[in-house]
Amino acid sequence: xxxxxxxxxxxxxxxxxxxxxxxxxxxxxxxxxxxxxxxxxxxxxxxxxxxxxxxxxxxxxxxxxxxxxxxxxxxxxxxxxxxxxxxxxxxxxxxxxxxxxxxxxxxxxxxxxxxxxxxxxxxxxxxxxxxxxxxxxxxxxxxxxxxxxxxxxxxxxxxxxxxxxxxxxxxxxxxxxxxxxxxxxxxxxxxxxxxxxxxxxxxxxxxxxxxxxxxxxxxxxxxxxxxxxxxxxxxxxxxxxxxxxxxxxxxxxxxxxxxxxxxxxxxxxxxxxxxxxxxxxxxxxxxxxxxxxxxxxxxxxxxxxxxxxxxxxxxxxxxxxxxxxxxxxxxxxxxxxxxxxxxxxxxxxxxxxxxxxxxxxxxxxxxxxxxxxxxxxxxxxxxxxxxxxxxxxxxxxxxxxxxxxxxxxxxxxxxxxxxxxxxxxxxxxxxxxxxxxxxxxxxxxxxxxxxxxxxxxxxxxxxxxxxxxxxxxxxxxxxxxxxxxxxxxxxxxxxxxxxxxxxxxxxxxxxxxxxxxxxxxxxxxxxxxxxxxxxxxxxxxxxxxxxxxxxxxxxxxxxxxxxxxxxxxxxxxxxxxxxxxxxxxxxxxxxxxxxxxxxxxxxxxxxxxxxxxxxxxxxxxxxxxxxxxxxxxxxxxxxxxxxxxxxxxxxxxxxxxxxxxxxxxxxxxxxxxxxxxxxxx
DNA sequence: GTAACTGTTTATGAAG
DNA sequence: CTTCATAAACAGTTAC
Numbered sequence: 001x002x003x004x005x006x007x008x009x010x011x012x013x014x015x016x017x018x019x020x021x022x023x024x025x026x027x028x029x030x031x032x033x034x035x036x037x038x039x040x041x042x043x044x045x046x047x048x049x050x051x052x053x054x055x056x057x058x059x060x061x062x063x064x065x066x067x068x069x070x071x072x073x074x075x076x077x078x079x080x081x082x083x084x085x086x087x088x089x090x091x092x093x094x095x096x097x098x099x100x101x102x103x104x105x106x107x108x109x110x111x112x113x114x115x116x117x118x119x120x121x122x123x124x125x126x127x128x129x130x131x132x133x134x135x136x137x138x139x140x141x142x143x144x145x146x147x148x149x150x151x152x153x154x155x156x157x158x159x160x161x162x163x164x165x166x167x168x169x170x171x172x173x174x175x176x177x178x179x180x181x182x183x184x185x186x187x188x189x190x191x192x193x194x195x196x197x198x199x200x201x202x203x204x205x206x207x208x209x210x211x212x213x214x215x216x217x218x219x220x221x222x223x224x225x226x227x228x229x230x231x232x233x234x235x236x237x238x239x240x241x242x243x244x245x246x247x248x249x250x251x252x253x254x255x256x257x258x259x260x261x262x263x264x265x266x267x268x269x270x271x272x273x274x275x276x277x278x279x280x281x282x283x284x285x286x287x288x289x290x291x292x293x294x295x296x297x298x299x300x301x302x303x304x305x306x307x308x309x310x311x312x313x314x315x316x317x318x319x320x321x322x323x324x325x326x327x328x329x330x331x332x333x334x335x336x337x338x339x340x341x342x343x344x345x346x347x348x349x350x351x352x353x354x355x356x357x358x359x360x361x362x363x364x365x366x367x368x369x370x371x372x373x374x375x376x377x378x379x380x381x382x383x384x385x386x387x388x389x390x391x392x393x394x395x396x397x398x399x400x401x402x403x404x405x406x407x408x409x410x411x412x413x414x415x416x417x418x419x420x421x422x423x424x425x426x427x428x429x430x431x432x433x434x435x436x437x438x439x440x441x442x443x444x445x446x447x448x449x450x451x452x453x454x455x456x457x458x459x460x461x462x463x464x465x466x467x468x469x470x471x472x473x474x475x476x477x478x479x480x481x482x483x484x485x486x487x488x489x490x491x492x493x494x495x496x497x498x499x500x501x502x503x504x505x506x507x508x509x510x511x512x513x514x515x516x517x518x519x520x521x522x523x524x525x526x527x528x529x530x531x532x533x534x535x536x537x538x539x540x541x542x543x544x545x546x547x548x549x550x551x552x553x554x555x556x557x558x559x560x561x562x563x564x565x566x567x568x569x570x571x572x573x574x575x576x577x578x579x580x581x582x583x584x585x586x587x588x589x590x591x592x593x594x595x596x597x598x599x600x601x602x603x604x605x606x607x608x609x610x611x612x613x614x615x616x617x618x619x620x621x622x623x624x625x626x627x628x629x630x631x632x633x634x635x636x637x638x639x640x641x642x643x644x645x646x647x648x649x650x651x652x653x654x655x656x657x658x659x660x661x662x663x664x665x666x667x668x669x670x671x672x673x674x675x676x677x678x679x680x681x
Numbered sequence: 682g683t684a685a686c687t688g689t690t691t692a693t694g695a696a697g
Numbered sequence: 698c699t700t701c702a703t704a705a706a707c708a709g710t711t712a713c
């Protein structure tokens with residue numbers, strides 16, 4: 001019987017329990033608080049000390065409460081770093097209960113300290129392979145290793161440990177590996193080597209199956225894209241630029257505060273795998289390492305909540321500024337065109353598996369950036385589009401139609417139900433399609449054709465063209481993050497074969513093709529939908545804009561212009577913190593994507609931004625992260641207190657401070673609530 | 682021809 | 698229910 005591994009710490013979501021109201025520490029800490037009143041009005045920005053609300057709750061000095069810019073009944077509470085969180089939560093809970101459904105009953109708690117940790121600097125720091133210097137004072141403090149020696153100085157602690165399994169998921173480690181290279185690509189073997197070098201556990205302890213897991217993850221996750229070199233012999237694994245947060249090993253290490261009382265908090269014991277014989281004598285050192293390590297990786301679908309604070313109230317009176325992309329971020333497809341009209345998507349009926357009538361299908365061509373490498377996805381697309389190729393024709397007949405009938409259409413229906421926040425699993429894992437059986441049947445009919453796809457590699461230099469003139473795909477950026485990788489948008493296929501036909505070519509190992517994949521499958525049971533591939537990311541969102549698509553809002557704290565905002569609706573479940581917070585909210589999955597949504601000018605602008613006005617564009621690398629965002633944005637952990645459900649959840653927040661250049665008044669630090677609130681763990 | 686490697690996919694169990 | 702790790706089957710490619 002196999003034993004399931006411990007989940008990586010960094011990938012964990014946890015729902016924090018509400019502290020007990022009669023916790024022993026409460027009174028002691030509360031005694032230090034200044035009596036303050038809870039604000040109740042929907043003022044845009046205020047300090048507790050300025051409030052006149054008669055609410056009896058007491059808050060410590062320095063606490064700030066602002067209304068969430070887009071979420072009704074939600075307030076953002078900036079808490080001094082060393083405040084008693086428990087008391088604050090109690091007070092907020094009381095306040096929320098007092099307010100009921102008509103007032104603020106959900107609170108996003110963020111920590112306040114003097115040293116904001118800019119994502120931009122972090123990203124720029126870590127996206128540069130050659131720049132391993134830790135500008136973060138914490139990192140510098142915690143890294144006694146020479147950064148010039150180790151590619152990731154902080155990783156040395158892991159190098160020292162042969163017995164501990166790194167607290168990172170395979171997916172994270174692969175990202176580390178790939179992002180550690182200049183070209184942001186690696187061969188499989190290089191990935192192996194990198195992981196072995198940086199995590200000796202895998203070199204000395206782990207079973208050989210870990211490599212299988214690496215391969216599995218590479219294939220499984222859409223963010224990993226296999227590119228084939230021009231000669232077609234070398235496959236490089238890359239991270240899709242829109243999905244790449246440029247995570248590096250450096251980036252996820254952050255030493256804890258020296259005064260952190262519970263070092264082990266940051267790496268749960270069960271996350272590690274000690275080899276019994278090695279465990280002796282290493283526990284103490286491992287604790288030290290735990291102290292120094294702070295896994296900061298948000299999951300791909302982490303609960304990234306954009307919050308924007310207008311620090312300069314006068315800015316609120318400035319004309320509305322819409323989120324726009326900087327020219328450099330403009331997609332290859334005209335965003336304006338994309339945003340003009342909505343692309344109507346025909347929702348095809350779910351066809352019977354046993355249906356004999358092949359559904360009309362026309363492959364879709366792609367638009368792609370110039371790339372020295374030929375995307376394997378492209379290759380497949382080209383192949384499918386080679387209708388005149390007799391070999392391909394057979395494949396189309398077998399796989400394409402099969403896919404279209406069973407899986408794509410099913411996906412269509414399902415997607416319609418859950419759009420826009422559909423995750424891959426929503427589309428795929430629940431599909432109980434007998435396509436494999438059907439495919440097997442087909443294979444019996446055509447025994448010469450393997451179920452596994454064999455595609456002709458056609459190194460088409462002439463790129464296909466996207467033919468969705470009316471496709472609006474005005475991407476908010478929100479939807480263009482990971483969802484686009486996992487979502488598929490059905491549409492009425494348009495034939496646009498631009499790749500010249502070529503005869504011959506080598507057979508190639510079939511590849512996954514979720515991004516821009518054509519309705520072909522190597523394993524028929526997994527649905528594939530027709531998505532227009534493009535070098536830009538618009539093709540990820542070819543569906544019509546839905547009401548939910550407009551929910552993303554970059555508007556600042558609600559104020560006089562609140563009416564202009566597009567608040568989240570509780571009715572849509574966006575504030576249903578009882579379950580997975582913001583699970584159903586089309587939030588940014590990637591901090592990078594979120595940060596890139598705005599140009600610096602936009603950030604300086606105070607007012608609302610419509611998602612539809614911010615067509616998303618593919619950015620090649622997160623090195624641009626700091627370009628597209630000024631220094632007044634920060635990622636931080638936060639807590640979501642839902643007084644309606646007595647739930648407390650941990651989230652990742654992206655905070656922008658309107659009108660600030662490099663710093664923020666609040667000084668919201670990227671502090672871990674796990675550190676801040678040990679009692680909540 | 683065969684082994685090793687690589688890539689894709691499915692299945693399963695643990696943990697949350 | 699979701700996410701992740703693990704195992705495994707299967708197939709294509711490549712080196713010997």
